[in-house]
Amino acid sequence: MACDLNQNDEQRQILDAATALLEESFPVSRSLGDDQERIDKLAEFGAFALALDDDLGGTGFTLVEEVLLHVRFGRHIVPAGALAAPVAARIAAELGDNDLAREIATGQIAVSAGILAGDRLRTLDDTKAKLALVFDRRRLELVEIANADGETATGLGQGAELTEFPFVATTRIGASNSASILNVADLLVSAQLLGIAEAARDLAVSYAGMRRQFGKPIGAFQAIKHHCANMAISAEMLSAQLDMAAIAQRDSRDDAAFQTAAARLLAPRVALANARLCIQVHGGIGFSAEADAHRFLKQAHLLRQLGGGAAMLDLASPMAPHR
Amino acid sequence: MDLTFSPADEAFRLTARKWLADNVPADRAPYEGQASRDFALAWLARCNEGGWAGIAWPEAYGGRGLPPERLVIWYEEYVRSRAPSVLDCTFVALNHAGPTLIACGNEEQKAFHLPRILSGNSVWCQGFSEPGSGSDLASLSTTAVIDGDELVVNGQKIWTSYADIADYQELLVRTEKGSKRHQGLSWVICDMKAPGITVRPIRNMAGVSHFAEVFYDDVRIPLTNVVGALNDGWRVAMTTLGFERKTAAIGLQLELSVRVEDLILLAQAQPGSAMAERLAELRAETAALRAMTYRTLFRQPATTFDGSLVRLRFAELSQAIHQIAMDILGPDGLVDSHWTHDYLEAYSETIAGGTAEIQRNIIAERILGLPRE
Ligand SMILES: Cc1cc2nc3c(=O)[nH]c(=O)nc-3n(C[C@H](O)[C@H](O)[C@H](O)COP(=O)(O)OP(=O)(O)OC[C@H]3O[C@@H](n4cnc5c(N)ncnc54)[C@H](O)[C@@H]3O)c2cc1C
Numbered sequence: 001m002a003c004d005l006n007q008n009d010e011q012r013q014i015l016d017a018a019t020a021l022l023e024e025s026f027p028v029s030r031s032l033g034d035d036q037e038r039i040d041k042l043a044e045f046g047a048f049a050l051a052l053d054d055d056l057g058g059t060g061f062t063l064v065e066e067v068l069l070h071v072r073f074g075r076h077i078v079p080a081g082a083l084a085a086p087v088a089a090r091i092a093a094e095l096g097d098n099d100l101a102r103e104i105a106t107g108q109i110a111v112s113a114g115i116l117a118g119d120r121l122r123t124l125d126d127t128k129a130k131l132a133l134v135f136d137r138r139r140l141e142l143v144e145i146a147n148a149d150g151e152t153a154t155g156l157g158q159g160a161e162l163t164e165f166p167f168v169a170t171t172r173i174g175a176s177n178s179a180s181i182l183n184v185a186d187l188l189v190s191a192q193l194l195g196i197a198e199a200a201r202d203l204a205v206s207y208a209g210m211r212r213q214f215g216k217p218i219g220a221f222q223a224i225k226h227h228c229a230n231m232a233i234s235a236e237m238l239s240a241q242l243d244m245a246a247i248a249q250r251d252s253r254d255d256a257a258f259q260t261a262a263a264r265l266l267a268p269r270v271a272l273a274n275a276r277l278c279i280q281v282h283g284g285i286g287f288s289a290e291a292d293a294h295r296f297l298k299q300a301h302l303l304r305q306l307g308g309g310a311a312m313l314d315l316a317s318p319m320a321p322h323r
Numbered sequence: 324m325d326l327t328f329s330p331a332d333e334a335f336r337l338t339a340r341k342w343l344a345d346n347v348p349a350d351r352a353p354y355e356g357q358a359s360r361d362f363a364l365a366w367l368a369r370c371n372e373g374g375w376a377g378i379a380w381p382e383a384y385g386g387r388g389l390p391p392e393r394l395v396i397w398y399e400e401y402v403r404s405r406a407p408s409v410l411d412c413t414f415v416a417l418n419h420a421g422p423t424l425i426a427c428g429n430e431e432q433k434a435f436h437l438p439r440i441l442s443g444n445s446v447w448c449q450g451f452s453e454p455g456s457g458s459d460l461a462s463l464s465t466t467a468v469i470d471g472d473e474l475v476v477n478g479q480k481i482w483t484s485y486a487d488i489a490d491y492q493e494l495l496v497r498t499e500k501g502s503k504r505h506q507g508l509s510w511v512i513c514d515m516k517a518p519g520i521t522v523r524p525i526r527n528m529a530g531v532s533h534f535a536e537v538f539y540d541d542v543r544i545p546l547t548n549v550v551g552a553l554n555d556g557w558r559v560a561m562t563t564l565g566f567e568r569k570t571a572a573i574g575l576q577l578e579l580s581v582r583v584e585d586l587i588l589l590a591q592a593q594p595g596s597a598m599a600e601r602l603a604e605l606r607a608e609t610a611a612l613r614a615m616t617y618r619t620l621f622r623q624p625a626t627t628f629d630g631s632l633v634r635l636r637f638a639e640l641s642q643a644i645h646q647i648a649m650d651i652l653g654p655d656g657l658v659d660s661h662w663t664h665d666y667l668e669a670y671s672e673t674i675a676g677g678t679a680e681i682q683r684n685i686i687a688e689r690i691l692g693l694p695r696e
Contacts, residue, residue, distance in 0.1 A: 158530030205691045213459040220694040222680070225687035229635075232686050236632045240618045241611035262610035265603060279528070283457050284482040287528055294528035312603035319613070 011065055018072050021045055026076035028199070028292045032154070032161050035079045036110060036127050042078070043107020048085040056093060057105045063184065067191045067246040071239075074195020074271075077299045080113035080124045080306065083192060084133035087185045091133070091142050094181065095174040104131070112145070112163075115305050119167050121145070124302050126152045126161040132170070135306045138182060144171040158289075159298035179257060183249050185307045186264040187242070193267035193303055194238050200271075200278035200296045201231035207282055218281070227277045234270040241266060255318040261310035268304035275300050328392065336396045342373050343404035352407045355531045360446060360488040363411040368443030376441045377417060384425060384437040394573065402577045409574035412485040412533075416440040416447035419566040420493050423510075427551040427559050432512065436491070448489035449567075450480040450513065450537060451560065457482075460495075461504040461557070465539060467496040467511065469546065474498065474511065476519075476542040486522045486535035489515045493563060494544075499554050508556035510563070512548040519543070601647065608640055628689040635682045638672035645669045 007015075025038045042048070049057035051066040066086065073082055085104055088111040092101035103109040110129035114121050116136050123132050123145070134141040148169035155162045176182075205228050208219030218224045245259035253259075275297035279286035286293045328336070346369055353359045370376045379394045380386025389397075401409075409418075421440050424433055439445040456463040465478025476496055486492070492513040499507025515522070519542035524532035551559040615633045622629065645666035649656045656663055673679040687693045 154530075156530075157528060158526075159528070205693065208693060212455075213457065213462075217694050218458075219687070220696055222684065222696065225693055225696075226680070226683045228691050228693060229683035229686035232691055233632050233636050236629070237608070237611045237615055237636055240614035241607075243618070244610070244614035259610060262607035265607040266611055269604075284452065288534075289526040289528055289530065297528070312606055313599060317606065317610070319609070 007068065011068060014061065014065060015068055015072060018045065018047065018069055022072055022076040022078070026078055028075075028077055028295060032126075032158070034127065035081070035125065036129075039079065039081055039085075039110065039127075040107050042082055043085070043105075047082065048089060048107065049105035050086070052086070052089060052101070052105055053093070056089065056098065056101050063187070063250045064243070064246045067187050067242060070188045070191035071195040071198070071242075074192030074197075074299075074303075075199040077196070077295055078192070079127070080302060081111060081127055081129060083185075083188050083303075083306070084111040084113040087140065087181065087188065088131060088133045088142055090181050090184060091140060091174065091176045094176055094178060095142075100173075111142075113306055114143075114145075116167065117164075121148075121165045121167045121170060123150070123163045123165070124160065124305075126163055131173070132165075135185070137309050139175060139177045140181060140185060140307075141175040142173040143167075144173060147171070156298045156301060159294065160302055180249070182307065182310075183245075183256060183260045186260050186310070187246055187249060189303055189306045189308070190238070190242055190245070190260075190263040190267035193271040193300060194235065194242055196271040196296045196300050196303075197231070197235045197238060197267075197274040200274040200293070201228070201235050203292060203296075204228055204231060204274075204278040204281040211283075224281055227281055231274045231277050234273055238263065238266050238270045254316065257310065258312075258315040258317050261312050261315055264308045264310065265312060268300060268308075271300035271303070272297065328396065332392060332396060335393055336400060339375070339397055339400040340404070342375065343400055343406060346370075346373060347404050347406045352411060355533050357488060359533070360412050360485075363407070363413050364443040364446070366407055366443075367413045367417075367441075371441050371443060376443075377421065380421065380425065380437070380441070384433060385441045398574045398577050401574065402581045405581070408578060412446045412488055413440075413443070415449050415485065415489075415493070416445060416491075419449070419563045420447040420491070422566040423493065423559065423563045424550065426562050427510075429550075431547070432550060436512070445490040446485060446488055448483050448485045448492045448515070449563070450483050450486075450492045450494040452482045453479060454481050460560075461508075463495060463497065463508070465494075465496045466500075467498045467509065467544070468500070469498070470543075472546050474509075474544045474546060474549075476511075476513070476539040476544060478539050480537040480539075482525075482534050483522075483537050484534045486515070486537050487524045487532070491515060492537075495556055495560050498556070502554075505557040507554050508560070509553050510550045510556040510559035511544055512550060513542070513544055514548075517542050517544065598651075605640075605644055605647065609644075612636055612640055628685055631677075631682045631685045631690070634676070635673075635679055635686070638679060641672050642669045 021041065025041050046059050047069060050059060050061045050069060051063045052058035089101045089105040092104060104111055109131060110127060111131045111133050112123040112125050112127055112129040114123040114132040114134045116134060121132060121134060130144060130146040132143050132145045134143055145165055148165040150163040150165045152161060152163045208224050208228060209217050211218050241263045245263040248256040248259040278296060279293040282291050282293050285291045348366060352362050367376055377386040378389045378397060382388045421437060424436055451460055453463050453465060467474040467476045492515055494511045494513035496509055496511060497507055498509040519540040521538040522535050524535045526532050615636060619629055619633050648662045649666050652662060688695055
């Protein structure tokens, strides 16, 4: 059995390049605001087209690399628009509009991620994007919001910017409930949540090594050690499952839907748990808005609203007994 | 202990209920700043006029000297009436500054401060924590030097809730030069309007500011403001923390019961099977365990310690699964079956081959590089 759940050199190279870009453009401690310029840089890098067909601007990488890239996005709390774009490009292509797909994939047309709340469309940013990708349970829809009147407000204790549109005021472009696109969306969301879980772990570990109380680094106390160990276990669990799912989806294996659903179910739990522990390990400053710990928590709350909800118990599990 | 209330208690309950029904403000309390202070003090003043402020305080200091049973009844009715949360800027004064003065203060201090607190005329804050001294409070380094009949304070406090809207502060300072840890500290009443005090509010993760940094630059405080004996502040501070961690919490804890009742209503409006959800989670977790197992097995180059991650995940997941099996089996779980057997066996998983605690130490030290104990 060929089973490689570890990264190869080529994968590492593209990730290193992406990390350098993210470190420059997306510091975790940045204030809320218009991120569009930063997102454009990602588009230039080719981030949204990475795994698309060549004629859509693809660069020959696969979904597996794309997923790993989105883990890095998660670590840097890249806005959800960067997740909406590659999914929206796939939907446009599925609808037969390759020009639109290309424009989205190259960043000429910006896309926001949105969710439905009753008859309102709520995008998870304040960008002036032309389009929004609407996550409506097991259905994705591409709509135009450029001419709809949106109202921007902050949410999550000034930790997020949200824009609300009357859904009827948007122009519908087309919808998809294709399993493969839904799986891609779930994988990218899970990947970003994993990035959050990893970054929260790393931040907690580095603080624990630095902060001293009772004459020692707090990381020398078992209670703190165990919090950190729990973060490491959770992140490793999610990371392994995410790779498994990405490979299954890339290779169109029978268990792709199951593996993806499993990753998507675990991802928000793991990200939220690690973000919470990261706050706890920081003590008072973790509760303040001055440390970064709370940013991971809030981004996890935003991301978990996107997609998910696959009927886990109805999917074929590779380990289920033959009935 | 028993939980029966006398007819007199029940009458007290009804009186409280009626008063609350007639007086609880309809508005929600503002989150921060002067508006939150005005709201809280107005509500406290109203409670005081109705005879409900500090009901457990001695009569001599404006209270009613009521026993704990009555306090419990009061808080039960209080939270049921959806009255403003007890955790507001009056909390410090009512729940630990006032009680500390009653326990350790002198008559002048009590006569001056206690009536002001109950009538809703002063807000207190607590200046204990410092940037370098949080959990390890006894390492604090803000100093106070005696100069004539005054103390001169220099240093910094942090995380001081309500400092921006407070009149007075429970200030813990080092009054004996060169003293170490619990020795040489004093608990002082600090007037927050004294020259040399700078308050810088800090925004919290909920986006509001109700704690702050407080800087002291040659702040002069009369020696008569020392509560208890000079250099005996640790004992007084422990009295304060005793109140903060005990009686103050009654109202807060009861509030949580009301929260759960609200949650049940919320949940009833959104049906879904908790057991199905939990089984779905177990499916996801076991899928991930399988992925972890393979990854560890095939990792190149092989590493020494990541087995601890899988091993521990397995042990705890195994226990969780078997605990759910017992939940599902209900009374049938009492009869021996492989489920019951495996459930009992699973208790060894977090002990045999290195306990869960030791595995976590290994992960933290060997994989994450945290310092050894
Ligand atoms: C909302 C809020 C309001 C506050 N209000 C006030 C106030 O009004 N007045 C005031 O004086 N203070 C106040 N505080 C401060 C509070 O008391 C401190 O934050 C707390 O004591 C922790 O100290 P620290 O923040 O320095 O964290 P640290 O002590 O640095 O702790 C960091 C982490 O290390 C852990 N740790 C430390 N030592 C050990 C050990 N020996 N073993 C195991 N784990 C350990 C802690 O549990 C924590 O997880 C407030 C804090 C908050 C969050």
